[in-house]
Amino acid sequence: MGRVGVAFSAGLNASEIVECAQLAESLGYDSVWMTEGHGGDQFAILSAIAAQTERVRLGTCISSVFVRSAPTIAMSAAVVDQLSGGRFILGLGSSHKVQVEPEHGVPYAKPVTRVRETAEVVRRLLRDGRVSYQGETVTIENYELWFEPFRPSLPIYFSGVFPKMMGVCGEEADGLIMVFTTLDSGAEARRHIAAGAGRTGRDPGAVEVTSLIPTAAAENPADAFDALRPGVAMYTGFFPRYNRVAVDQGFGEEAAAVAAAWAEGDREAAIRAVSDAHIDSVCIAGAPARCRERIAAYHASGIDLPMIAPMATGPNAKEMAEASIRTCAPV
16 A cells, blocks of 8 residues: 555544554554644644654644734744654645634635745745745735744645646645545646646646545444545535535535535535435545555545545544544555
């Protein structure tokens, strides 16, 4: 089996995530990633993981460029990079208007520009120790780091689900982070990355293609599908971007039904509307052998690094996460 990462988002507390990260390292995982949203401060958790691991790469998937300032992101990234001995990857993304504005009270505009300008500020600050910047969405009169970063540059990945952002990754990012990908997504992403790389004279092969894939392993496949159904319903029903992704993937009628139920506040109806076919196309679900087959298929499809995202909630969340980590281990 090729390289595999593991990403954490919700259901576990910080100490449990650290313990799961240690397990993942012992089982040969390439990297450990932390989302944010409502799941805990990603930089704090990754710092704790850095202190308790030796080999795995550590990454954010993703840090929102709207809810933290660019200098704060740079400073946080430099700290985790130093604590991990240079194992850190900064994943940046725009998050979603439906989260940024109502949940954080921050205006959301020109998301692609904001991602690019934030990355530029981070790069300059790590390289030079200070930055002044005037952009369309980011303005920094002057900011200085009062410490020397472990590295003057570190890998920066961008999240992307549509062609425009994938092309931007080809132009300037070190990697692409996708989510809810089918087995056709890797080849499509590589085409757009190549187009972007061609515009700036870069080698498209230098851009690592990764995907965060919701995962549930169970001896009874129905249990695994049921564990994933609420998450797919929430993303399809609440986030317009992922609803559009589901439509583009051929689940238009289902996406409309999920969104309608979600808008009416009927979460149970939204969950019931998610089909097994939809889950099977964008998740890793089922018995252990089936999960391992899916990871191999994602590798073959052109995704360099599938990142399993264990769906774990409730009183047995840690055990559920550990089961997926053990099932999908690369060794």
